[in-house]
Amino acid sequence: MNRYENLAQVLSERIEQGLYPAGDRLPSVRILSSEHGVSISTVQQAYRVLEEKQLVEARPKSGYFVTSTRLQAALPSGCRSAQRPVDITQWDQVLDLLTAPELPGFVQLGRGSPDITAPTLKPLNRAMVRASQHQNLLALKYDSIYGSLELREQIARLMIDSGSHMDANNIMITTGCHEALAIAIRSVCEVGDIVAVDSPSFHGAMQTLKGYGMKALEIPTDPITGISIEALELALEQWPIKAIQLTPNCNNPLGYNMPDERKKALLRLAQRYDIAIIEDDVYGDLAYQYPRPATITSFDEDSRVLLCSSFSKTLAPGLRVGWIAPGRYHNRALHMKYISTGATSTLPQIALTDFIKQGHYLQHLRRMRNQYQRHLCTVTSWVNKYLPCGVGVSRPQGGFLLWIELDERIDTQRLNRLLEEHKIHIAVGSIFSAAGKYRNCLRINFAHPLNDIYEQAIKQIGLTVQQLMAEE
Amino acid sequence: MNRYENLAQVLSERIEQGLYPAGDRLPSVRILSSEHGVSISTVQQAYRVLEEKQLVEARPKSGYFVTSTRLQAALPSGCRSAQRPVDITQWDQVLDLLTAPELPGFVQLGRGSPDITAPTLKPLNRAMVRASQHQNLLALKYDSIYGSLELREQIARLMIDSGSHMDANNIMITTGCHEALAIAIRSVCEVGDIVAVDSPSFHGAMQTLKGYGMKALEIPTDPITGISIEALELALEQWPIKAIQLTPNCNNPLGYNMPDERKKALLRLAQRYDIAIIEDDVYGDLAYQYPRPATITSFDEDSRVLLCSSFSKTLAPGLRVGWIAPGRYHNRALHMKYISTGATSTLPQIALTDFIKQGHYLQHLRRMRNQYQRHLCTVTSWVNKYLPCGVGVSRPQGGFLLWIELDERIDTQRLNRLLEEHKIHIAVGSIFSAAGKYRNCLRINFAHPLNDIYEQAIKQIGLTVQQLMAEE
Numbered sequence: 039m040n041r042y043e044n045l046a047q048v049l050s051e052r053i054e055q056g057l058y059p060a061g062d063r064l065p066s067v068r069i070l071s072s073e074h075g076v077s078i079s080t081v082q083q084a085y086r087v088l089e090e091k092q093l094v095e096a097r098p099k100s101g102y103f104v105t106s107t108r109l110q111a112a113l114p115s116g117c118r119s120a121q122r123p124v125d126i127t128q129w130d131q132v133l134d135l136l137t138a139p140e141l142p143g144f145v146q147l148g149r150g151s152p153d154i155t156a157p158t159l160k161p162l163n164r165a166m167v168r169a170s171q172h173q174n175l176l177a178l179k180y181d182s183i184y185g186s187l188e189l190r191e192q193i194a195r196l197m198i199d200s201g202s203h204m205d206a207n208n209i210m211i212t213t214g215c216h217e218a219l220a221i222a223i224r225s226v227c228e229v230g231d232i233v234a235v236d237s238p239s240f241h242g243a244m245q246t247l248k249g250y251g252m253k254a255l256e257i258p259t260d261p262i263t264g265i266s267i268e269a270l271e272l273a274l275e276q277w278p279i280k281a282i283q284l285t286p287n288c289n290n291p292l293g294y295n296m297p298d299e300r301k302k303a304l305l306r307l308a309q310r311y312d313i314a315i316i317e318d319d320v321y322g323d324l325a326y327q328y329p330r331p332a333t334i335t336s337f338d339e340d341s342r343v344l345l346c347s348s349f350s351k352t353l354a355p356g357l358r359v360g361w362i363a364p365g366r367y368h369n370r371a372l373h374m375k376y377i378s379t380g381a382t383s384t385l386p387q388i389a390l391t392d393f394i395k396q397g398h399y400l401q402h403l404r405r406m407r408n409q410y411q412r413h414l415c416t417v418t419s420w421v422n423k424y425l426p427c428g429v430g431v432s433r434p435q436g437g438f439l440l441w442i443e444l445d446e447r448i449d450t451q452r453l454n455r456l457l458e459e460h461k462i463h464i465a466v467g468s469i470f471s472a473a474g475k476y477r478n479c480l481r482i483n484f485a486h487p488l489n490d491i492y493e494q495a496i497k498q499i500g501l502t503v504q505q506l507m508a509e510e
Numbered sequence: 511m512n513r514y515e516n517l518a519q520v521l522s523e524r525i526e527q528g529l530y531p532a533g534d535r536l537p538s539v540r541i542l543s544s545e546h547g548v549s550i551s552t553v554q555q556a557y558r559v560l561e562e563k564q565l566v567e568a569r570p571k572s573g574y575f576v577t578s579t580r581l582q583a584a585l586p587s588g589c590r591s592a593q594r595p596v597d598i599t600q601w602d603q604v605l606d607l608l609t610a611p612e613l614p615g616f617v618q619l620g621r622g623s624p625d626i627t628a629p630t631l632k633p634l635n636r637a638m639v640r641a642s643q644h645q646n647l648l649a650l651k652y653d654s655i656y657g658s659l660e661l662r663e664q665i666a667r668l669m670i671d672s673g674s675h676m677d678a679n680n681i682m683i684t685t686g687c688h689e690a691l692a693i694a695i696r697s698v699c700e701v702g703d704i705v706a707v708d709s710p711s712f713h714g715a716m717q718t719l720k721g722y723g724m725k726a727l728e729i730p731t732d733p734i735t736g737i738s739i740e741a742l743e744l745a746l747e748q749w750p751i752k753a754i755q756l757t758p759n760c761n762n763p764l765g766y767n768m769p770d771e772r773k774k775a776l777l778r779l780a781q782r783y784d785i786a787i788i789e790d791d792v793y794g795d796l797a798y799q800y801p802r803p804a805t806i807t808s809f810d811e812d813s814r815v816l817l818c819s820s821f822s823k824t825l826a827p828g829l830r831v832g833w834i835a836p837g838r839y840h841n842r843a844l845h846m847k848y849i850s851t852g853a854t855s856t857l858p859q860i861a862l863t864d865f866i867k868q869g870h871y872l873q874h875l876r877r878m879r880n881q882y883q884r885h886l887c888t889v890t891s892w893v894n895k896y897l898p899c900g901v902g903v904s905r906p907q908g909g910f911l912l913w914i915e916l917d918e919r920i921d922t923q924r925l926n927r928l929l930e931e932h933k934i935h936i937a938v939g940s941i942f943s944a945a946g947k948y949r950n951c952l953r954i955n956f957a958h959p960l961n962d963i964y965e966q967a968i969k970q971i972g973l974t975v976q977q978l979m980a981e982e
Contacts, residue, residue, distance in 0.1 A: 129845060132848070133844070136655050149652070151651065154647060154650040162650075163642055166638075167639055167642040170638035170639040170642055171635070171639055175627065176828075177635075177828055178626040178631070178635075178827070178828045178829070179626065179826070180827040180828060181828060182608075182609070183609070213685045213851040213854075216848075216849070216850070217850065220849055220850055220851075228701075228723075229700075229701045229723070242852065245845070245848060245849050249696070249845055249846060249849040250849075251700075251701070350652075355651065356648075356649055356650045356651045356652060356653060356856035356857065357857075358851065358852075373721055374721060376604070376605075376608065377692055377717050377718040377721040378689065378850060379685040379688050379830065379850075379851060380686050380688035380689075381686070381827070381828075381830065382830065383829065383855040383858055384830075385638065385828065385857065385858065386855055389642075
């Protein structure tokens, strides 16, 4: 790709994502030239490409503007009203997603699985072979309850990118982020306790609350700035909330990065009410921006944040290697780790340590960030093309998940059943709510190669949605 | 080893284990000849070897007798009195065991780790290499929430040996037996519930009860026949017990196999009071007898038993591959599996399936059963030789753990601290009781090569015990 094509792509992605809204003035040729370190004529060529695509229009003596006639999908409306703490439902729908067929020819858009076919992941397989061959006795032994110290040191080093300077001794290795979240929740809450969650929220964390008999209080959440601090404050006044559980970076399912100021405001609230924050950072390293956004943990001065993460989204979920940095809840978290699985599988830890030490992790991240950002651009254009007007579409700042809000008469469980005939599976919106809201929403995965089959699947979703709307 | 040496060893092991008590008549030459398919003269030679070792004595016209002057250690006394349900303590001591140093030169006798250096385990490493090389994409993917179907089919096939004919769909793969036990407990109990346990009992299962806020009721347990059905019945009359958690085969720490009739009686009690049984079978395949003893599960007609097991003791703990067959509690167990770890690490499952399919599992089991039985013989003789008179010693029927009861004035936590100076670590008895009983007991591991260092460690334990007794 030429320099100007490259720049044109970066700009068109920003437009697709809504960073430059319709009708807005784009940066001047001079600014872009200096920002991207390219010549004036390269920028001019890039703008000409965008003009041809009718993404921008030149206005004499004023510069370039995002085409005002261009249809940018609206944002999803999010949840607006404060609610009562509720028992979590929707397990049947989650199970439906977990056990959906993965047969050849099936387009599985519902799962949160990353692309594991990238060549930058090959060294991980080689590391697994090496670990099996040369460290075989080590790989067969019980690991320490804390997990491999070497791996924890590597994780501590990687966490510097998110603003944290953490000692490896404050990190415990877990069987994926799932175990980290379960440990976190059990470390700070008892049966019957109320946990405030972003809404929509990751179904796995909510099912964990359900399993341990806790109640969720869904807090209104903005699709660009995240959980509403104002609504959370009202909720804290009203209810005896024990913890806040949220995904502030590359949110699942909405894709936003909370602005740092709002992260700090959240932390101040948690301090004022003396409650814990459970921060799910599992997609954080996949933020499109570089350097990646800071974690709430990085601003945390009194160790009240329990950071949960894993390599399941950045590398490969089959490894089942995650971690928790439980802050002041260390002792209780350690007990929870012991009774949950005793120790984490040894071989994947040895292989991962090797892979990260050799610099392959950051290399792979760079590739995947770019790939997912490119895919977002394509999938957004397909959604705009094939889905009916009036749908709301999220504007992810990282990761590989897109949230789509349909006309409120559409029930996406019904939609999913109809799509099954076309061998397509989506994640229904209701699993992202404790009480089964977001019935008219869906989440799709755009990690995997965006081939013709994928495009046809989006087209079919559009057709089936129209069919359902015609029935109404 | 010659045939007669082989037979001599079998007989001497039975004598050491107390199967033929001091003064008792041994089987006739004719019976042994027919039982073992060897000639009369082979049996006669074997008996001569035992005579030389002063293990048996010939009495004219009467046959062979176990030397009556021979000192057989007494059995541990076990726990006799019924107790109240209690909150579990001892986490500090368990953590002490989990984090004890594993430095070179340190003799770690406390842990429940198997010997992983056997040549029959080599094919497992080769299977791991193959899985990393050829099935790399499969190994990186999320596994099904149930775990690998192929592996579950192999486990179902292996379970036939314990008398169970189970469909693979009734089995879920877990991250070791730890996760299986946690899932089982959470599937049948709520916070505050009472669980009856054998006593002494596996500390991991009791810590799980602690972590989930349940109470343990310790039931008197016989060192040969297991949990007292009579005491359990009294307890069931008196307390609202929700489940019974026990290890009926190759019990940890006592090593007994419950007789089948007592297993059936236990099941009838559970039926009468309509409660669940959580059966830990993690050492069951290591029973010295062949075929191995039946599980309670194999007699279970109304699916009230939750069977928990793993490959951690039979093969290698670092794999973290276990399973649960949760019977009628399937749906709740599935939810618990989801919130606990989401899925189990994929690569070890692929490698294990390969290893078992090729017949390596049963081959390895045969070797380890023999090795551990030989080791038991040696370690028992060392304990008899070096420890003061009056100690009680368990008579394991499988596995690689020995339980020793010292004079009741001895506190084994104190003993352990003194032994640390000699780079020796044992498991203290108090962790095997919910309320910290068995302070005068210890558990040692005899899985690993019984070399001179090991013998010196037993000798040192004897010396330190004598030192402590002199202080009293």
